[in-house]
């Protein structure tokens with residue numbers, strides 16, 4: 228069964244999806260289906276029945292999948308997926324910048340400084 232060329236298998240088996248792609252998979256089953264449709268079911272382990280969404284991995288048997296979901300690798304991946312990716316706003320806040328939207332600075336202490344100077 229499966230791929231007859233073993234070289235193809237070993238060359239591609241470690242290629243996983245990017246975290247942002249997996250996030251989209253979890254949020255939208257349609258996105259995931261589109262990805263799975265790019266794979267030929269007969270090329271997948273156990274015809275693609277045992278799939279871990281978080282790790283974008285197929286497993287040979289349900290036993291393997293269940294064991295994997297309990298494992299360290301899977302839990303680390305779930306944790307990674309829960310953490311929000313850094314945004315520009317977060318990095319701006321880290322260096323003391325904020326959104327200047329005309330409502331002034333977030334702290335009011337600066338007004339007190341101005342009063343004392345005049």
Ligand SMILES: [Zn+2]
Pocket residue numbers: 279280281282283295296300301304
């Ligand atoms: Zn997993």
